[in-house]
Amino acid sequence: MSFDWLVPFHLWVKxxxxxxxxxxxxxLLYLPRLFVYHAEAAPGSDKSETFKTMERRLLRAIMNPAMIASFVFGTLLVLTPGVVDWSAWWIWIKVAAVVGMTEMHHLFARWRKDFEADRNPRPARVYRIANEIPTVLMIVIVAMAVLKPS
Ligand code: HEM
Known part of the structure:
Protein backbone atom coordinates (compact mmCIF):
# COMPACT_ATOMS: atom_id res chain seq x y z
CA MET A 1 0.00 0.00 0.00
CA SER A 2 1.36 3.43 -0.94
CA PHE A 3 1.25 6.38 1.43
CA ASP A 4 2.76 8.88 -1.04
CA TRP A 5 -0.37 11.03 -0.69
CA LEU A 6 0.80 11.88 2.85
CA VAL A 7 4.00 13.59 1.64
CA PRO A 8 2.46 17.05 0.87
CA PHE A 9 0.84 17.02 4.34
CA HIS A 10 4.02 16.14 6.25
CA LEU A 11 4.50 19.51 7.98
CA TRP A 12 0.77 19.96 8.63
CA VAL A 13 0.61 16.56 10.31
CA LYS A 14 3.76 17.34 12.29
CA LEU A 28 0.62 14.13 32.38
CA LEU A 29 2.53 16.80 34.30
CA TYR A 30 -0.49 18.29 36.10
CA LEU A 31 -2.56 15.22 37.09
CA PRO A 32 0.03 13.74 39.51
CA ARG A 33 0.43 17.24 41.01
CA LEU A 34 -3.32 17.20 41.74
CA PHE A 35 -2.84 13.75 43.33
CA VAL A 36 -0.16 15.22 45.68
CA TYR A 37 -2.67 17.76 47.04
CA HIS A 38 -5.58 15.30 46.92
CA ALA A 39 -3.64 12.77 49.03
CA GLU A 40 -3.44 15.42 51.76
CA ALA A 41 -7.20 16.22 51.68
CA ALA A 42 -9.58 14.28 53.98
CA PRO A 43 -11.80 11.82 52.03
CA GLY A 44 -15.35 13.19 51.76
CA SER A 45 -14.24 16.82 52.36
CA ASP A 46 -15.25 19.61 49.93
CA LYS A 47 -11.63 19.89 48.90
CA SER A 48 -11.44 16.19 48.04
CA GLU A 49 -14.66 16.37 45.99
CA THR A 50 -13.30 19.38 44.05
CA PHE A 51 -10.08 17.47 43.26
CA LYS A 52 -12.17 14.54 42.01
CA THR A 53 -13.96 16.80 39.51
CA MET A 54 -10.69 18.41 38.39
CA GLU A 55 -9.01 15.03 37.93
CA ARG A 56 -11.93 13.49 36.04
CA ARG A 57 -12.24 16.44 33.66
CA LEU A 58 -8.50 16.68 33.06
CA LEU A 59 -8.28 12.98 32.19
CA ARG A 60 -11.46 12.68 30.11
CA ALA A 61 -11.61 16.06 28.38
CA ILE A 62 -7.91 16.68 27.77
CA MET A 63 -5.57 13.76 28.37
CA ASN A 64 -7.49 10.91 26.71
CA PRO A 65 -8.32 12.82 23.48
CA ALA A 66 -4.81 14.35 23.38
CA MET A 67 -3.17 10.92 23.76
CA ILE A 68 -5.30 9.48 20.94
CA ALA A 69 -4.53 12.49 18.71
CA SER A 70 -0.77 12.16 19.45
CA PHE A 71 -0.90 8.51 18.34
CA VAL A 72 -3.02 9.20 15.25
CA PHE A 73 -0.79 12.03 13.97
CA GLY A 74 2.40 10.25 15.10
CA THR A 75 1.33 7.13 13.18
CA LEU A 76 0.59 9.22 10.07
CA LEU A 77 4.13 10.63 10.37
CA VAL A 78 5.53 7.10 10.67
CA LEU A 79 3.62 6.13 7.50
CA THR A 80 4.81 9.19 5.53
CA PRO A 81 7.46 7.96 3.07
CA GLY A 82 10.98 9.18 3.90
CA VAL A 83 10.19 10.46 7.42
CA VAL A 84 11.52 7.67 9.65
CA ASP A 85 14.79 5.86 9.05
CA TRP A 86 14.30 2.64 11.03
CA SER A 87 18.04 1.89 10.95
CA ALA A 88 18.75 4.94 13.19
CA TRP A 89 18.84 4.07 16.91
CA TRP A 90 17.12 7.25 18.10
CA ILE A 91 13.72 6.15 16.81
CA TRP A 92 13.85 3.02 19.00
CA ILE A 93 14.66 5.10 22.09
CA LYS A 94 11.71 7.35 21.20
CA VAL A 95 9.41 4.32 20.75
CA ALA A 96 10.50 2.91 24.14
CA ALA A 97 9.97 6.27 25.89
CA VAL A 98 6.54 6.69 24.22
CA VAL A 99 5.57 3.21 25.51
CA GLY A 100 6.70 4.37 28.98
CA MET A 101 4.65 7.57 28.66
CA THR A 102 1.56 5.55 27.68
CA GLU A 103 2.10 3.28 30.71
CA MET A 104 2.24 6.37 32.96
CA HIS A 105 -1.02 7.60 31.44
CA HIS A 106 -2.75 4.32 32.26
CA LEU A 107 -1.20 4.15 35.73
CA PHE A 108 -2.49 7.68 36.49
CA ALA A 109 -5.94 6.69 35.17
CA ARG A 110 -6.00 3.76 37.64
CA TRP A 111 -4.86 6.02 40.49
CA ARG A 112 -7.60 8.51 39.62
CA LYS A 113 -10.16 5.72 40.04
CA ASP A 114 -8.78 5.01 43.54
CA PHE A 115 -9.28 8.67 44.48
CA GLU A 116 -12.76 8.68 42.90
CA ALA A 117 -13.71 5.77 45.21
CA ASP A 118 -12.12 7.48 48.29
CA ARG A 119 -9.61 4.67 48.64
CA ASN A 120 -6.19 6.18 47.99
CA PRO A 121 -3.63 3.80 49.53
CA ARG A 122 -0.54 5.86 48.62
CA PRO A 123 1.20 8.71 50.49
CA ALA A 124 1.71 12.10 48.73
CA ARG A 125 5.42 11.26 48.37
CA VAL A 126 4.61 8.54 45.79
CA TYR A 127 2.80 11.09 43.61
CA ARG A 128 5.65 13.57 43.95
CA ILE A 129 8.08 10.95 42.63
CA ALA A 130 5.68 9.75 39.90
CA ASN A 131 5.37 13.36 38.78
CA GLU A 132 9.02 13.39 37.70
CA ILE A 133 8.77 10.35 35.39
CA PRO A 134 6.80 11.96 32.52
CA THR A 135 9.17 14.95 32.76
CA VAL A 136 12.23 12.75 32.24
CA LEU A 137 10.53 10.77 29.43
CA MET A 138 9.53 14.03 27.70
CA ILE A 139 13.12 15.34 27.82
CA VAL A 140 14.36 12.07 26.26
CA ILE A 141 11.61 11.95 23.57
CA VAL A 142 12.06 15.56 22.44
CA ALA A 143 15.87 15.14 22.37
CA MET A 144 15.51 12.04 20.14
CA ALA A 145 12.80 13.56 17.90
CA VAL A 146 14.62 16.87 17.35
CA LEU A 147 18.34 15.97 17.47
CA LYS A 148 17.89 12.58 15.75
CA PRO A 149 21.35 11.38 16.91
CA SER A 150 22.72 8.54 14.80
C1 HEM B 1 2.27 8.70 20.51
C2 HEM B 1 3.15 8.08 19.74
C3 HEM B 1 4.11 8.87 18.87
C4 HEM B 1 4.45 8.58 17.59
C5 HEM B 1 3.95 7.39 16.78
C6 HEM B 1 5.37 9.62 17.14
C7 HEM B 1 5.97 9.68 15.89
C8 HEM B 1 6.69 10.75 15.40
C9 HEM B 1 7.37 10.80 14.12
C10 HEM B 1 7.40 9.67 13.11
C11 HEM B 1 7.98 12.02 14.02
C12 HEM B 1 8.90 12.46 12.88
C13 HEM B 1 8.38 13.60 12.10
C14 HEM B 1 9.45 14.21 11.21
O1 HEM B 1 10.65 14.04 11.48
O2 HEM B 1 9.04 14.89 10.31
C15 HEM B 1 7.65 12.76 15.21
C16 HEM B 1 8.05 14.06 15.46
C17 HEM B 1 8.02 14.65 16.68
N1 HEM B 1 7.52 14.09 17.84
FE1 HEM B 1 6.51 12.32 17.99
N2 HEM B 1 5.57 10.51 18.15
C18 HEM B 1 4.83 10.10 19.24
C19 HEM B 1 4.78 10.71 20.48
C20 HEM B 1 5.49 11.85 20.82
C21 HEM B 1 5.58 12.40 22.16
C22 HEM B 1 4.95 11.79 23.41
C23 HEM B 1 6.34 13.54 22.08
C24 HEM B 1 6.80 14.50 23.14
C25 HEM B 1 6.75 14.30 24.43
C26 HEM B 1 6.70 13.72 20.68
C27 HEM B 1 7.42 14.80 20.19
C28 HEM B 1 7.74 14.98 18.87
C29 HEM B 1 8.39 16.18 18.35
C30 HEM B 1 8.82 17.41 19.16
C31 HEM B 1 8.54 15.98 16.97
C32 HEM B 1 9.15 16.95 15.95
C33 HEM B 1 10.58 16.61 15.66
C34 HEM B 1 11.18 17.44 14.53
O3 HEM B 1 10.71 17.38 13.42
O4 HEM B 1 12.17 18.14 14.76
N3 HEM B 1 6.18 12.66 19.94
N4 HEM B 1 6.89 11.97 16.06
Missing amino acids: WLHIVSVIAWMAG
Whole structure:
Protein backbone atom coordinates (compact mmCIF):
# COMPACT_ATOMS: atom_id res chain seq x y z
CA MET A 1 0.00 0.00 0.00
CA SER A 2 1.36 3.43 -0.94
CA PHE A 3 1.25 6.38 1.43
CA ASP A 4 2.76 8.88 -1.04
CA TRP A 5 -0.37 11.03 -0.69
CA LEU A 6 0.80 11.88 2.85
CA VAL A 7 4.00 13.59 1.64
CA PRO A 8 2.46 17.05 0.87
CA PHE A 9 0.84 17.02 4.34
CA HIS A 10 4.02 16.14 6.25
CA LEU A 11 4.50 19.51 7.98
CA TRP A 12 0.77 19.96 8.63
CA VAL A 13 0.61 16.56 10.31
CA LYS A 14 3.76 17.34 12.29
CA TRP A 15 2.16 20.61 13.48
CA LEU A 16 -0.94 18.69 14.68
CA HIS A 17 1.29 16.02 16.27
CA ILE A 18 3.24 18.61 18.27
CA VAL A 19 0.05 20.43 19.37
CA SER A 20 -1.51 17.12 20.55
CA VAL A 21 1.65 16.11 22.36
CA ILE A 22 1.77 19.47 24.19
CA ALA A 23 -1.83 18.99 25.41
CA TRP A 24 -1.10 15.38 26.45
CA MET A 25 2.04 16.44 28.33
CA ALA A 26 0.22 19.28 30.11
CA GLY A 27 -2.12 16.66 31.61
CA LEU A 28 0.62 14.13 32.38
CA LEU A 29 2.53 16.80 34.30
CA TYR A 30 -0.49 18.29 36.10
CA LEU A 31 -2.56 15.22 37.09
CA PRO A 32 0.03 13.74 39.51
CA ARG A 33 0.43 17.24 41.01
CA LEU A 34 -3.32 17.20 41.74
CA PHE A 35 -2.84 13.75 43.33
CA VAL A 36 -0.16 15.22 45.68
CA TYR A 37 -2.67 17.76 47.04
CA HIS A 38 -5.58 15.30 46.92
CA ALA A 39 -3.64 12.77 49.03
CA GLU A 40 -3.44 15.42 51.76
CA ALA A 41 -7.20 16.22 51.68
CA ALA A 42 -9.58 14.28 53.98
CA PRO A 43 -11.80 11.82 52.03
CA GLY A 44 -15.35 13.19 51.76
CA SER A 45 -14.24 16.82 52.36
CA ASP A 46 -15.25 19.61 49.93
CA LYS A 47 -11.63 19.89 48.90
CA SER A 48 -11.44 16.19 48.04
CA GLU A 49 -14.66 16.37 45.99
CA THR A 50 -13.30 19.38 44.05
CA PHE A 51 -10.08 17.47 43.26
CA LYS A 52 -12.17 14.54 42.01
CA THR A 53 -13.96 16.80 39.51
CA MET A 54 -10.69 18.41 38.39
CA GLU A 55 -9.01 15.03 37.93
CA ARG A 56 -11.93 13.49 36.04
CA ARG A 57 -12.24 16.44 33.66
CA LEU A 58 -8.50 16.68 33.06
CA LEU A 59 -8.28 12.98 32.19
CA ARG A 60 -11.46 12.68 30.11
CA ALA A 61 -11.61 16.06 28.38
CA ILE A 62 -7.91 16.68 27.77
CA MET A 63 -5.57 13.76 28.37
CA ASN A 64 -7.49 10.91 26.71
CA PRO A 65 -8.32 12.82 23.48
CA ALA A 66 -4.81 14.35 23.38
CA MET A 67 -3.17 10.92 23.76
CA ILE A 68 -5.30 9.48 20.94
CA ALA A 69 -4.53 12.49 18.71
CA SER A 70 -0.77 12.16 19.45
CA PHE A 71 -0.90 8.51 18.34
CA VAL A 72 -3.02 9.20 15.25
CA PHE A 73 -0.79 12.03 13.97
CA GLY A 74 2.40 10.25 15.10
CA THR A 75 1.33 7.13 13.18
CA LEU A 76 0.59 9.22 10.07
CA LEU A 77 4.13 10.63 10.37
CA VAL A 78 5.53 7.10 10.67
CA LEU A 79 3.62 6.13 7.50
CA THR A 80 4.81 9.19 5.53
CA PRO A 81 7.46 7.96 3.07
CA GLY A 82 10.98 9.18 3.90
CA VAL A 83 10.19 10.46 7.42
CA VAL A 84 11.52 7.67 9.65
CA ASP A 85 14.79 5.86 9.05
CA TRP A 86 14.30 2.64 11.03
CA SER A 87 18.04 1.89 10.95
CA ALA A 88 18.75 4.94 13.19
CA TRP A 89 18.84 4.07 16.91
CA TRP A 90 17.12 7.25 18.10
CA ILE A 91 13.72 6.15 16.81
CA TRP A 92 13.85 3.02 19.00
CA ILE A 93 14.66 5.10 22.09
CA LYS A 94 11.71 7.35 21.20
CA VAL A 95 9.41 4.32 20.75
CA ALA A 96 10.50 2.91 24.14
CA ALA A 97 9.97 6.27 25.89
CA VAL A 98 6.54 6.69 24.22
CA VAL A 99 5.57 3.21 25.51
CA GLY A 100 6.70 4.37 28.98
CA MET A 101 4.65 7.57 28.66
CA THR A 102 1.56 5.55 27.68
CA GLU A 103 2.10 3.28 30.71
CA MET A 104 2.24 6.37 32.96
CA HIS A 105 -1.02 7.60 31.44
CA HIS A 106 -2.75 4.32 32.26
CA LEU A 107 -1.20 4.15 35.73
CA PHE A 108 -2.49 7.68 36.49
CA ALA A 109 -5.94 6.69 35.17
CA ARG A 110 -6.00 3.76 37.64
CA TRP A 111 -4.86 6.02 40.49
CA ARG A 112 -7.60 8.51 39.62
CA LYS A 113 -10.16 5.72 40.04
CA ASP A 114 -8.78 5.01 43.54
CA PHE A 115 -9.28 8.67 44.48
CA GLU A 116 -12.76 8.68 42.90
CA ALA A 117 -13.71 5.77 45.21
CA ASP A 118 -12.12 7.48 48.29
CA ARG A 119 -9.61 4.67 48.64
CA ASN A 120 -6.19 6.18 47.99
CA PRO A 121 -3.63 3.80 49.53
CA ARG A 122 -0.54 5.86 48.62
CA PRO A 123 1.20 8.71 50.49
CA ALA A 124 1.71 12.10 48.73
CA ARG A 125 5.42 11.26 48.37
CA VAL A 126 4.61 8.54 45.79
CA TYR A 127 2.80 11.09 43.61
CA ARG A 128 5.65 13.57 43.95
CA ILE A 129 8.08 10.95 42.63
CA ALA A 130 5.68 9.75 39.90
CA ASN A 131 5.37 13.36 38.78
CA GLU A 132 9.02 13.39 37.70
CA ILE A 133 8.77 10.35 35.39
CA PRO A 134 6.80 11.96 32.52
CA THR A 135 9.17 14.95 32.76
CA VAL A 136 12.23 12.75 32.24
CA LEU A 137 10.53 10.77 29.43
CA MET A 138 9.53 14.03 27.70
CA ILE A 139 13.12 15.34 27.82
CA VAL A 140 14.36 12.07 26.26
CA ILE A 141 11.61 11.95 23.57
CA VAL A 142 12.06 15.56 22.44
CA ALA A 143 15.87 15.14 22.37
CA MET A 144 15.51 12.04 20.14
CA ALA A 145 12.80 13.56 17.90
CA VAL A 146 14.62 16.87 17.35
CA LEU A 147 18.34 15.97 17.47
CA LYS A 148 17.89 12.58 15.75
CA PRO A 149 21.35 11.38 16.91
CA SER A 150 22.72 8.54 14.80
C1 HEM B 1 2.27 8.70 20.51
C2 HEM B 1 3.15 8.08 19.74
C3 HEM B 1 4.11 8.87 18.87
C4 HEM B 1 4.45 8.58 17.59
C5 HEM B 1 3.95 7.39 16.78
C6 HEM B 1 5.37 9.62 17.14
C7 HEM B 1 5.97 9.68 15.89
C8 HEM B 1 6.69 10.75 15.40
C9 HEM B 1 7.37 10.80 14.12
C10 HEM B 1 7.40 9.67 13.11
C11 HEM B 1 7.98 12.02 14.02
C12 HEM B 1 8.90 12.46 12.88
C13 HEM B 1 8.38 13.60 12.10
C14 HEM B 1 9.45 14.21 11.21
O1 HEM B 1 10.65 14.04 11.48
O2 HEM B 1 9.04 14.89 10.31
C15 HEM B 1 7.65 12.76 15.21
C16 HEM B 1 8.05 14.06 15.46
C17 HEM B 1 8.02 14.65 16.68
N1 HEM B 1 7.52 14.09 17.84
FE1 HEM B 1 6.51 12.32 17.99
N2 HEM B 1 5.57 10.51 18.15
C18 HEM B 1 4.83 10.10 19.24
C19 HEM B 1 4.78 10.71 20.48
C20 HEM B 1 5.49 11.85 20.82
C21 HEM B 1 5.58 12.40 22.16
C22 HEM B 1 4.95 11.79 23.41
C23 HEM B 1 6.34 13.54 22.08
C24 HEM B 1 6.80 14.50 23.14
C25 HEM B 1 6.75 14.30 24.43
C26 HEM B 1 6.70 13.72 20.68
C27 HEM B 1 7.42 14.80 20.19
C28 HEM B 1 7.74 14.98 18.87
C29 HEM B 1 8.39 16.18 18.35
C30 HEM B 1 8.82 17.41 19.16
C31 HEM B 1 8.54 15.98 16.97
C32 HEM B 1 9.15 16.95 15.95
C33 HEM B 1 10.58 16.61 15.66
C34 HEM B 1 11.18 17.44 14.53
O3 HEM B 1 10.71 17.38 13.42
O4 HEM B 1 12.17 18.14 14.76
N3 HEM B 1 6.18 12.66 19.94
N4 HEM B 1 6.89 11.97 16.06
